[in-house]
Amino acid sequence: MVKIKDIPVLDRPRERLIHYGVESLSNEELLAIIFKTGTKGNSAKDLGINLLSKISSIKRLNDINFEYLKNIKGIGESKACDLLATIELGKRINREVDTLKNVKLTNTSVVFKYYKDKIGDKKQECFYCVYLDSNKKILGDKLMFMGTVNYSLVHPREIFKEAYLLGASAIICVHNHPGGNPIPSKQDYEITNNLIEASKILGVKFLDHVIICKNNYYSFLENDDINF
Numbered sequence: 001m002v003k004i005k006d007i008p009v010l011d012r013p014r015e016r017l018i019h020y021g022v023e024s025l026s027n028e029e030l031l032a033i034i035f036k037t038g039t040k041g042n043s044a045k046d047l048g049i050n051l052l053s054k055i056s057s058i059k060r061l062n063d064i065n066f067e068y069l070k071n072i073k074g075i076g077e078s079k080a081c082d083l084l085a086t087i088e089l090g091k092r093i094n095r096e097v098d099t100l101k102n103v104k105l106t107n108t109s110v111v112f113k114y115y116k117d118k119i120g121d122k123k124q125e126c127f128y129c130v131y132l133d134s135n136k137k138i139l140g141d142k143l144m145f146m147g148t149v150n151y152s153l154v155h156p157r158e159i160f161k162e163a164y165l166l167g168a169s170a171i172i173c174v175h176n177h178p179g180g181n182p183i184p185s186k187q188d189y190e191i192t193n194n195l196i197e198a199s200k201i202l203g204v205k206f207l208d209h210v211i212i213c214k215n216n217y218y219s220f221l222e223n224d225d226i227n228f
Contacts (some may be wrong), residue, residue, distance in 0.1 A: 131168035
């Protein structure tokens with residue numbers, strides 16, 4: 001195998017980036033820079049080529065996880081962390097709304113714009129809670145559950161405990177539908193009703209439950225089909 005140090009200086013990935021611009025680099029060269037070093041018998045560029053051959057398309061980097069990466073020979077934990085951090089940074093740069101914290105919520109589209117980029121294309125369901133003060137200013141959000149969302153997993157105790165810790169006056173629940181259809185299921189209605197009843201007892205207002213897909217969303221509040 002050819003090592004990076006054996007490649008003519010101006011043909012090495014970093015030097016090509018410096019002299020010709022990052023746009024001139026191939027996908028495997030970009031990965032080589034992220035990986036920094038290779039392994040015995042394989043250059044950093046070889047690792048990039050190997051990874052690309054396994055995933056078949058550069059777009060699939062959006063879907064890979066830590067466990068998948070660290071099991072690829074030559075990548076391991078450190079390189080997996082470096083790559084995932086780089087991918088996530090790229091995602092955040094391209095989000096329409098880069099943060100919710102301290103944003104005053106005026107309509108549901110703000111929630112949709114933020115979460116469509118965060119979880120709209122996830123392959124499993126992610127259930128978030130957004131916490132607001134009395135002026136509808138967002139204090140923060142928290143991922144509460146991952147996996148198939150069902151009544152037994154979405155427990156009011158965990159959701160409202162976080163509200164008390166943040167001093168929140170209201171909450172909005174958000175989760176995604178990986179299939180691309182935002183229409184609520186029977187379980188979605190059950191979860192929403194359960195949380196509404198708990199909010200009345202616990203004194204934290206339940207504002208909405210928003211179901212996110214990549215290109216559209218469903219808001220229980222906007223559709224006025226549940227008794228808040």
